[in-house]
Amino acid sequence: MNNKKNGDELYYIITDQLFTILIILFKNTFKLCKLLAIIIINTFMEVPKIRNFHKTEKYVFSIITIISLSYILYKILFDSWPLISIILILNYLFFKCLYRMILDVILNFKLLNKFKKYKGFNEIFDNKVAIININPDEIILNSFIPIQDIEKKKYQIEHYFNKRISSISSKKGNLRVIIIKFNNYSNVKLKDKYKLVSYIKTIDISKYEIPFLLGVDKDENIIIGDLKKTKHMLISGEIGAGKSTLENCIIQSLMYFNNIAFVLVDFKIVGLNPYKYFNNCFFTYSHKVFLDTLEKINIEMDTRYKLLETQFIEDIGQWNKLNDSEDIPSIVIVIDEIADIKISLEVDNNRIEELLRRIMNMGRAAGIYIIAATQRPSGVQLSTEIRAALVSKISFAIQEPTTQKMTGVLDTQDLRTGEFKTSNMLLGTKVLKGFYVDRFENKQVFKELESKFSDRRIDLEKHI
Numbered sequence: 001m002n003n004k005k006n007g008d009e010l011y012y013i014i015t016d017q018l019f020t021i022l023i024i025l026f027k028n029t030f031k032l033c034k035l036l037a038i039i040i041i042n043t044f045m046e047v048p049k050i051r052n053f054h055k056t057e058k059y060v061f062s063i064i065t066i067i068s069l070s071y072i073l074y075k076i077l078f079d080s081w082p083l084i085s086i087i088l089i090l091n092y093l094f095f096k097c098l099y100r101m102i103l104d105v106i107l108n109f110k111l112l113n114k115f116k117k118y119k120g121f122n123e124i125f126d127n128k129v130a131i132i133n134i135n136p137d138e139i140i141l142n143s144f145i146p147i148q149d150i151e152k153k154k155y156q157i158e159h160y161f162n163k164r165i166s167s168i169s170s171k172k173g174n175l176r177v178i179i180i181k182f183n184n185y186s187n188v189k190l191k192d193k194y195k196l197v198s199y200i201k202t203i204d205i206s207k208y209e210i211p212f213l214l215g216v217d218k219d220e221n222i223i224i225g226d227l228k229k230t231k232h233m234l235i236s237g238e239i240g241a242g243k244s245t246l247e248n249c250i251i252q253s254l255m256y257f258n259n260i261a262f263v264l265v266d267f268k269i270v271g272l273n274p275y276k277y278f279n280n281c282f283f284t285y286s287h288k289v290f291l292d293t294l295e296k297i298n299i300e301m302d303t304r305y306k307l308l309e310t311q312f313i314e315d316i317g318q319w320n321k322l323n324d325s326e327d328i329p330s331i332v333i334v335i336d337e338i339a340d341i342k343i344s345l346e347v348d349n350n351r352i353e354e355l356l357r358r359i360m361n362m363g364r365a366a367g368i369y370i371i372a373a374t375q376r377p378s379g380v381q382l383s384t385e386i387r388a389a390l391v392s393k394i395s396f397a398i399q400e401p402t403t404q405k406m407t408g409v410l411d412t413q414d415l416r417t418g419e420f421k422t423s424n425m426l427l428g429t430k431v432l433k434g435f436y437v438d439r440f441e442n443k444q445v446f447k448e449l450e451s452k453f454s455d456r457r458i459d460l461e462k463h464i
Helices: 002-050 055-078 083-114 116-124 147-152 154-161 243-257 273-277 287-311 316-322 338-342 349-362 384-389 401-407 444-455
Strands: 129-135 138-143 165-171 174-182 211-216 222-226 233-236 260-266 281-284 330-336 368-374 392-395 419-423
Touching: 116 129, 116 154, 138 147, 147 154, 147 165, 147 174, 154 165, 211 243, 233 243, 233 401, 243 260, 243 330, 243 368, 260 273, 260 287, 273 281, 281 287, 287 316, 287 330, 287 349, 287 368, 330 338, 338 349, 338 368, 349 368, 349 384, 392 401
Parallel strands: 233 368, 233 392, 260 281, 260 330, 330 368
Antiparallel strands: 129 138, 138 174, 165 174, 211 222, 392 419
16 A cells, blocks of 8 residues: 555656656747747847848848758757757857847947038938048948949039049949048148138239139139129028128228229128228118118219210220229129118118119119128018129028029039039039138238228218
């Protein structure tokens, strides 16, 4: 009886042990399957995504992974490998995969921070190009667009880095890696390289009637404007694009080379007021004073036409050649933010526009010119007649296509600070860089102009 009882106990003990072993095997098998699923998910979803594989590479990598994991699973289920060895192998594969993913994330994060300041460069190509390395004489790109599309924007790349490109090529065996090599010269800041004071004494103005400095082209040729040919100008551009700098460049170079009386209108007060201390400049920020001045200029224009009529000549330039003793200066009206003439409540805005249109239509022969600047030359702020009469157009960076049409200069959305395009100025579609005017830091041009006009005074009361 006792033997039977002992046999039953032994049976139950063995049964319990076997059941426990089966449970452990089942749990381990479940863990292995779960681990396999994690490896497959990370392999298929994370690694190819982070490493930016091609679609074909991703499929090939996936097929190899399926075959490898299927073989391991076969060994687990149908071969007699020690269970602990399989777990260690799978853990090794999983953690190796995880380690590679972590490294890639860290690398991408470092690259993102390193090249964050070149975000504007990526936007030139609609973020389909990323810088993966940069050296003084070359940059290396990871490109999702053909090399031909990058070559089309060669000029914009040069202006972005302020360097001349010597070659653009793709890496042998990997067409997605693009190498752009630059000529070996130092990267100089725009304001250090293109100072107005460095150029104003070096140019030959003998072929021009009313010369002024405009900027430099991509080959660093100096572009000289002639107010006699450009007539009236409209300068457009967003805030901070470079309008005020160009205005100062034109004013200072016109003043440096020519006999001109300036009427400077700045409703914001702070832009053009330093010139009010010059003998040949009249400065105002008041709409009422501006209207009174326009009335006087219209009277002066009629007087000049009567002078021209007496000697049967066409313009003031010819008068000055025939009458050396009585040199009549040109009058240049510079209006900073011309759109503000619409917002005045103290004067008749329509009368201001009427006088401006008359000057624009008749002033050129009388030696009277208008240079106007604005951020947004919309129909609400600036009438169509005024925009049309400002024949020569200059535009800095403007993003909206509708506004670009209003300025008269298209495709200016990719221009950088200080760059501009023109129309009706015989310069085609060139992108120009404006000169840096040292109005505050180094007043060399200012000092020379002050010295010049302390000796020779233009009687504004006589001509305005």
